[in-house]
Amino acid sequence: MEIIVDAEKCTGCSICVKKCPFNVITIDNRLAIIGDGCTYCNACVEVCPFQAIKIFKDDKQHVNIEGHEGIMVFGETREKKLANVAIELISKARELADQIKTKVITVILGDKISDLAKIAISYGADKVICSEDPILKEYRCDSYANVMTNIINEEKPEIVLMGATSIGRALAARIAVRVNTGLTADCTGLDFDMERRILLQTRPAFGGNLMATIECPYRRPQMSTVRPKVMKIGKKDDKRKGEIVHFKAGIKEADIRTKILKIVNQAQGEVNLEEAEVIVSGGRGLHKPENFTLIKELASVIGAAVGASRATVDAGWIEPHHQVGQTGKTVAPKLYIACGISGAIQHLAGMQTSDIIIAINKDPDAPIFNVATYGIVGDLFEVVPALIKEIKKVKGIE
């Protein structure tokens, strides 16, 4: 591939310099120079008012993509239940499959999990492949990658979708290398280029400040991990019919190089952040670790999960699994209430797609107000208790 700036047309206007997401364009003597690190993303080509920049593609990798069919969803399980993200993906796969007239295949791995197949079918799977073996009881990269790869090689799907979870992201990356194909991480949008029958995978980068649409034109399957809670769960139909097949895991314990010693569920009894409809989050504006009780009280009266900024997690005021943001969890609840959080770009990255955002902050210039549906400029130690009182009043709790 080659990118060329036409010196006759380029005026050195520098619009492309500003638009380049990778910061590799410079202007030298009124001419745009494309430096090392260009990924041929096309951003400069699109903005150039003089059509001075052109990309010449010389893709040589025309791998045979014939013979691949169906959309495969990894049916991730958590404590013997299909994870919500798996149901979201089956629903999405159904929608995509109807567009291109193909089938939805769900793969479920684990120990005694075949009763989950019916659920996958009720949400839209045409075929469920179950691999049941005590060796698959817990997720381990070696065993899961082996079985998934064998299933993919035998089934030859056109597309493989997995949840962008702590399991899915690590597992998918390993499988993609083994089956020799591309993988797009943490997608928030999936669509088809119908003419070319190619999956358009859209995802955030730079902590959500830039979106990129990515495709995998020459290899199959096309693989993506998809962010939880982005795709909508479809209608359940218990009467839907589907085929259930069993796949022999065929692996020995001796071939697995890791062993799970202990699983500790710290969120036991708490509302899980990623699944919560409402989240109340606290930041450094709480001033002291004890003051998280105020956040927890507000959360408990409205039935919300508790979130936190990284600053409070780093300070040890609350456990890491509460952290929202680029290095924490990405959440998208119906309602997010941010209390004493400034709204740093990395925090916003994890919550700015929430439906409604309420921000309470005493600094009127705090960046959190740029994304808030309702901004409350005030002292959280006055506002939050007032909110709790009001909610108790309308709910009739004493």
Add this chain to the structure above:
Amino acid sequence: MEIIVCIKQVPDTTEIRIDPETNTLIREGVPSIINPFDENAIEEGLKLKEAHGGKVTVITMGPPQAESALRDALAMGVDDVILVSDRKFAGADTWATSYTLSKAIEKIGKFDVLLFGKQAIDGDTAQVGPGVAEWLDIPQVAYIRKIEIKGDKAKVERMMEEGYEEVECKLPALFTVLKEMNEPRYPSLKGKMMAKKKEITVWTALDINAENDKIGLDNSPTKVVRTFTPSPRGRGEILEGEPAEIATETIKRLQEMKLL
């Protein structure tokens, strides 16, 4: 113990601002830094060396200017650094990047522990670490926050959505590390002086024996076809008044929207 840490040079996203008029990223003057998670990986590498002896080597694949990230790593106290750099590598996706890094690691030869960051804060993919583990056919544990080495095994804590797992893993193995793993050290004055003078080894595609049809943009299975800035949410409404009034107003709206 032979420890290899892979790091990436990234733009400091804390410095990135959005131009409100053009709705694009303002990148001018944005400094380049070591990917924050990779600093934790370096720190953990140094700690393992302090506890068990051995050597820490840091690798980065990138353009010539990525050298400065390697000098920062040297200043922190690592033993050796390698810049894997060739125009042919440009535009590599995670598949091609993980292949290239695995070839560089193979050239180094023997290793016990490979440390990667959880993800790079520019691309946010978290795919390169597990990809390298697959190319090298070694086990991996992603998202760890604690590691203990005993003989030819490591015991690690792997973070999950709801808590964590304790995992035992045979070495050699690859781990991707989280921020909460440690607090990266500041470079010492002596370290900085050394780092300045050190000659940096550069390996090209030829040096690492990389096959031409597996590197760079042309051989990357994924293609970026479009980039755009998401439309900003926009400032909403500011509620004013006494706390009690604000509370009544807020709750009224939440009830109207059936959120309560």
